[in-house]
Amino acid sequence: MGITSKPVVFAVLAAVVILIGTTVTVFIPLFMPSTQPVSASIKPYTAVEQEGRDIYMREGCNNCHTQTVRPLRTEVLRYGEYSKPEEFAYDRPFLWGSRRTGPDLNRVGEKYPDSWHYKHLDSPQSMFEKSNMPPYGWLAKNRLDTQYSLKKATTLGYGYSESDVHQQITQYRATVTDENYPSKESRNNVTPPELRKELTEMDALIAYLQKLGRDVKNMEAKK
Amino acid sequence: MTPYVQGNEKSVPFDCSQENLEDDMSETSTEKYNFTIVRGFAFSALFWLVIGLIVGLWIAFEMFDPALNLTPWLSFGRLRVVHTNGLGLGFGLAAIFATSYYILQRLTRTPLPFPRLAQLHLYFFNTIIALGALSLFAGMNTTKEYAELEWPLDIGVVVLWVMFAINVFGTLIKRQEKQMYISLWYIISMTVAIAILYIVNNLEIPVTLFKSYSVYAGANDANVEWWYAHNVVGFIFTVPILAMFYYFLPKSTGLPIFSHRLSIVSFWALNFAYLWTGAHHLMLTPLPEWIQTVAIAFSIFLIAPSWGSVVNGYYTLQGNWDQMRTNYLVKFFIAGITFYGLQTIQGPLQGLRTLNAFFHYTDWVIGHVHMGTMGWVTMVISASFYYMIPRITSTELYSVKLANTHFWLILVGQFTWTITMWIAGIQQGAMWKATNPDGSLMYNFLDTVTSLYPYYKLRFAAGVIYFIGIMIFAWNLIMTVRQQPSQAEA
Amino acid sequence: MSFAGLAYVLFTVLLAIISGGVIGYYYNPKRKQKIEEPKHRMLDDDN
Ligand code: HEM
Numbered sequence: 001m002g003i004t005s006k007p008v009v010f011a012v013l014a015a016v017v018i019l020i021g022t023t024v025t026v027f028i029p030l031f032m033p034s035t036q037p038v039s040a041s042i043k044p045y046t047a048v049e050q051e052g053r054d055i056y057m058r059e060g061c062n063n064c065h066t067q068t069v070r071p072l073r074t075e076v077l078r079y080g081e082y083s084k085p086e087e088f089a090y091d092r093p094f095l096w097g098s099r100r101t102g103p104d105l106n107r108v109g110e111k112y113p114d115s116w117h118y119k120h121l122d123s124p125q126s127m128f129e130k131s132n133m134p135p136y137g138w139l140a141k142n143r144l145d146t147q148y149s150l151k152k153a154t155t156l157g158y159g160y161s162e163s164d165v166h167q168q169i170t171q172y173r174a175t176v177t178d179e180n181y182p183s184k185e186s187r188n189n190v191t192p193p194e195l196r197k198e199l200t201e202m203d204a205l206i207a208y209l210q211k212l213g214r215d216v217k218n219m220e221a222k223k
Numbered sequence: 224m225t226p227y228v229q230g231n232e233k234s235v236p237f238d239c240s241q242e243n244l245e246d247d248m249s250e251t252s253t254e255k256y257n258f259t260i261v262r263g264f265a266f267s268a269l270f271w272l273v274i275g276l277i278v279g280l281w282i283a284f285e286m287f288d289p290a291l292n293l294t295p296w297l298s299f300g301r302l303r304v305v306h307t308n309g310l311g312l313g314f315g316l317a318a319i320f321a322t323s324y325y326i327l328q329r330l331t332r333t334p335l336p337f338p339r340l341a342q343l344h345l346y347f348f349n350t351i352i353a354l355g356a357l358s359l360f361a362g363m364n365t366t367k368e369y370a371e372l373e374w375p376l377d378i379g380v381v382v383l384w385v386m387f388a389i390n391v392f393g394t395l396i397k398r399q400e401k402q403m404y405i406s407l408w409y410i411i412s413m414t415v416a417i418a419i420l421y422i423v424n425n426l427e428i429p430v431t432l433f434k435s436y437s438v439y440a441g442a443n444d445a446n447v448e449w450w451y452a453h454n455v456v457g458f459i460f461t462v463p464i465l466a467m468f469y470y471f472l473p474k475s476t477g478l479p480i481f482s483h484r485l486s487i488v489s490f491w492a493l494n495f496a497y498l499w500t501g502a503h504h505l506m507l508t509p510l511p512e513w514i515q516t517v518a519i520a521f522s523i524f525l526i527a528p529s530w531g532s533v534v535n536g537y538y539t540l541q542g543n544w545d546q547m548r549t550n551y552l553v554k555f556f557i558a559g560i561t562f563y564g565l566q567t568i569q570g571p572l573q574g575l576r577t578l579n580a581f582f583h584y585t586d587w588v589i590g591h592v593h594m595g596t597m598g599w600v601t602m603v604i605s606a607s608f609y610y611m612i613p614r615i616t617s618t619e620l621y622s623v624k625l626a627n628t629h630f631w632l633i634l635v636g637q638f639t640w641t642i643t644m645w646i647a648g649i650q651q652g653a654m655w656k657a658t659n660p661d662g663s664l665m666y667n668f669l670d671t672v673t674s675l676y677p678y679y680k681l682r683f684a685a686g687v688i689y690f691i692g693i694m695i696f697a698w699n700l701i702m703t704v705r706q707q708p709s710q711a712e713a
Numbered sequence: 714m715s716f717a718g719l720a721y722v723l724f725t726v727l728l729a730i731i732s733g734g735v736i737g738y739y740y741n742p743k744r745k746q747k748i749e750e751p752k753h754r755m756l757d758d759d760n
Contacts, residue, residue, distance in 0.1 A: 004402055004403045004408070004487075004751070005401050005402055005403065007392065007395035007396060007398075007403060007407075007411065008392070008396070010403070010408065010411055011392070011411050011414070011415050014408075014411060014412040014415050014416070014494060015415045015419070017491065017494050017495045018412070018415065018416050018419065018494060018495075018497075018498055019419070019498075020495065020498070021495065021496070021497070021498030021499035021521070022419070022423075022450065022498045024499070024517075025446075025450065025498070025499050025501065025502065025514055025517060025518070026423075026446055026447055026450045026501070029443065029446060029511065029514060030439070030443055030446075030447075032511075034511060035442050035443055035446065035510070035511055035514075036440055036441045036442045036443045054434070057364060057365070057366045058301075058362035058363075058364060059295075059298065059300045059301065059362065060298075060299075060300025060301050060303060060304055060362075060364055060366070061300055062300075062366050063299065063300050063303045063304065064299065064300065066584060068508045068509065070507040070508070070580065071507060072507070072580055074655060074656045074657075074658060074664060075655075077658075077663070077664055078655070078664055078668070083508065083509050084509060085441065085442050085509035085510075087441075087509075088440065088441030088442055088445075088509065089440055089441050090440065090441075091440060091441045091444065092436045092437045092438075092439065092440045092441075092444060093365060093366055093367055093436070093437040093439075093444050093448070094440075094441050094442070094444040094445045094448070095366060096445055096505075096508060097584075098368065098504065098584070098588070099584055099588070099589070100584040100585070101286070101672070102668075102672075103668040124289075125289065128669050130669065130672075130673045130676075131289070131669060131672070132285065132286055132287065132288075132289050132299075132672065133289065134285070134289055134292035134298040134299050134300065135289070135292065136298075138295060148430055148431060148434070151430055151431075152430050152434075152436075155428050155430050155436055156436055330755060400754070402750065402751040402754070403751070404751045404752070404754075404755045405751075405752075470755070473752070473755065473756055474755075474756070477756065479752040479753050479755075479756060480752045482749070483748055483749045483750075483751060483752045484739040484740060484745070484748045484749065487735075487739050487748070488732075488735060488736055488739060491735060492732065513717075
């Protein structure tokens, strides 16, 4: 009787039926600039920030933290300005998340000094006794691997040259290893002596956290 | 003991065509069909189920006591992914492969055309899942939910799927039964849909062997991902489970399904509407509003085809409800389809903007998910295995009493688990929103977390009860095949 | 009515017609016997 006795036709028909909704709600929006608008105020991640983002992904921070503030009154009160689509133009993949076991991080950049993050990542419980966030002290004990930084930036189309990447890395190393770095003490507390003159994974992760929501302030200011 | 289960004396012989009768007389089913593969996948499913649940208990504990974050690879962020993938891909897929290979052969009355390929499929599957678990422990994680595996393993999954599809379509093309029964349609649409979903969502550019970046950025990536994630739930945790339900419920009761035409209409409506709804996971995010609105509309529509199956299930037992008592398998199916019915009402409600604003990101959703997985999915798979395993090994179930114990433990475990999370979700949602008379926030974030610890402890306890139920399930099946060694090896 | 609004309405009507057609076809009493047959046949492949 009809298609139920023709498996191949049936499969083709099923594919067509499945692809209609897919085309309208997924494929076509991919080619509509309004889905993911861009803004000149939103800059790509530096090589170090990108490494930090990759560590964020590796550790699965996204399983507890979201990165999108919804346009709801109490949410804006808690986290800050709600998220704008332009902010995510360089996010591959997106890290909006689906569960808030911890607070949203889309506006965490520049909320705290670096020292706060060194201490917090090393042991959340030392700051908030009952926090269930895992301690990440070992990130400060891993040297940051930058051998693929250039390749990553190229793959992501950030348009950095080899010397740009090199400079971004040396510059950030200079910042965090500087004698006058304001967060020197907390950094030294968690970083083993042999790595204090190098970049660690925790340095990069913090660079990334500090970038979150930073550029959008400029974008909003211009409006 | 359970008369209906053992045979189908109750069934109505409608039209017995010649060739089938001859076939059936010359050979027994264990000789004619390839059942070793069914058995291999069934026990793989049990293995990954137990592993996935142990990891689940581990992360449940970490949520109220971070002391279990002993090493980087045991830290919550990495482990949660091992849990979801271990159960979704490991347990879920293996159970689907086991039952699909069985259902396909029986409903077409045709042995698998490529048994060696199927055997290879089994080994390859377990290799990929094991490598997948190891790589996730190691932090190789693309972070796209239910698509976390890195690109080399993605290719492995695609190969795996092709191996399966060849046998699916091979069997269907060579089939001896002209009409395809409902379960076969669902198997076909799963085979097609998962292929499309998996490939589109996992398009990524490799940087190294262990690292890649998605080809989509920002809101587009989110849209593709939730189109995938919602439908992978649909086409792995709904469609093939319905295939099992439509096959094993009539088989184990001897009662024909209530309405074949209702299932036809539901089938097409479900397949059509599901794909539009992914964006209900992205409510109030920067994704364009029209995509969200369309998703809400189709989510509400989905109640209809979902309940088509629920109604079909209930009405099948019309006039024979005594089987709830006399036939231990019926309980599993009816409890399972009931949870499916609840799930598909709860889901569309969660999709409504105002409710979503309240519940999204809280444990409410976790409760919703687990009613589906621990209730609907596991209940139906359990009963299907209980029906299938004794048949493919020409023996009887080791113990119906243990099966009943298993049923009650997973029912109580699951219910306690999900209700606890619903309450936790309501509480957290309310605390996030609460403001003082002067308009400032009433609670800081950490307070809204620590106030949930009692619920997390209760959830852990419920998980232990559920886990014991599952261990009994595994034990019962192991003892069943051990009773009569190698009978099925024909 | 805006163009978008009209498009939504027309699309909804189109879907309603298609599903009406599918239901009408399969629920036609004269096909009942044939359409319902597989549900009986699937029960008697046991041996
Ligand atoms: C009509 C059918 C259904 C609809 C419309 C639906 C809708 C939803 C919605 C709106 C959410 C997101 C809520 C939020 O994050 O705020 C959700 C989450 C989820 N649902 Fe359902 N649901 C349905 C059935 C099911 C079934 C049958 C299962 C499993 C067997 C299931 C498993 C899940 C999973 C795994 C998630 C969690 C995704 C995450 O990690 O955020 N759903 N569902």
